[in-house]
Amino acid sequence: MSGVNERAHKAAHRTPDYTSSGPGDLSVHRMPGHFIRRLQQVAVRLFGDCVGPELTPVQYAALCAIAQTPGAGQAALAALIGYDRATIGGVIDRLEQKGWVARSGSPEDRRLNLLSITPDGQAALARAAPAVLAVQDKLLEPLDQQEREAFERMCLKLLAHHLG
Amino acid sequence: MSGVNERAHKAAHRTPDYTSSGPGDLSVHRMPGHFIRRLQQVAVRLFGDCVGPELTPVQYAALCAIAQTPGAGQAALAALIGYDRATIGGVIDRLEQKGWVARSGSPEDRRLNLLSITPDGQAALARAAPAVLAVQDKLLEPLDQQEREAFERMCLKLLAHHLG
DNA sequence: TACGATCTGTATGCATACTGTCAATATTGC
């Protein structure tokens, strides 16, 4: 058993709205915003199931970005993956506690916490990578190749519009 | 100015990954799970911008479900919209504080908190409804009609697979 | 009818998220 999000999962089984949809339904069950919330829920649960509890989706993204952009400050890192400055601090705290990330001050700009990934962090990242890729695959499992590409293209289009 | 999610919004403007995408990128910027997280972020920000701070997306969904399913307990309500039993308590607390929802015990089953919407709650719901519909429209703005239908269909397909 | 299994709401703890605010520090305009 996965154990992740068991109650909301069981709850969803009783929701009749994702298999048959009556017309004239003004509730949240017909709103794209609600779909996205539910998909996010599904994605997080899949991540927990496949990767394990040592690393959350948020922590994986941060670790990944730190590995790819060594020497960035917290604000720059947050900018890369779309986090809030107020949130990233706690995320890095937890990664630092695990010994996967190191903070070091910058001599040039004493406001900055330069971030770098440790060898242990590299190992954790490498360990998690296959499972993370598996999550993406499972997430889009019910879609055929063409649909997957269309879905990703539309997501990017939406993001480019709203963020770009 | 909206003021909602300003820091992450500004941050996103500096992210180069949603307009041009280089090949061989193993980071989170090519992962559907990350897209969904970002879309959720966008949807919540739009909701705040259009509806205002009096009502969160979560609270709207709960209020909506209570209005449509009078006399349900908290667990039943949570099941309807895919919340956790532990989370819904706090959501209802806040709706109750605003005087939009009433809890009342059931004589038949003394475990239950029967939920009902108050006249003030009805008014708040009616007041918010147009803005909530506008959010859905803005969210899918960059997609044409055909794409919107395809996007919603794929979302439902994914949800039916993972939740149904 | 007694008893174990199940369900309900609640509490606690941890992990996001975002707003507002602040102090320290850079940067810029003049």
Place this chain on the structure above:
DNA sequence: GCAATATTGACAGTATGCATACAGATCGTA
């Protein structure tokens, strides 16, 4: 060079979201 401005990281406060645990209530069944 110096005052106005912007940036950075931190903190408090609020709101989800989920795991776990618990007490009270109900139900199925022996």
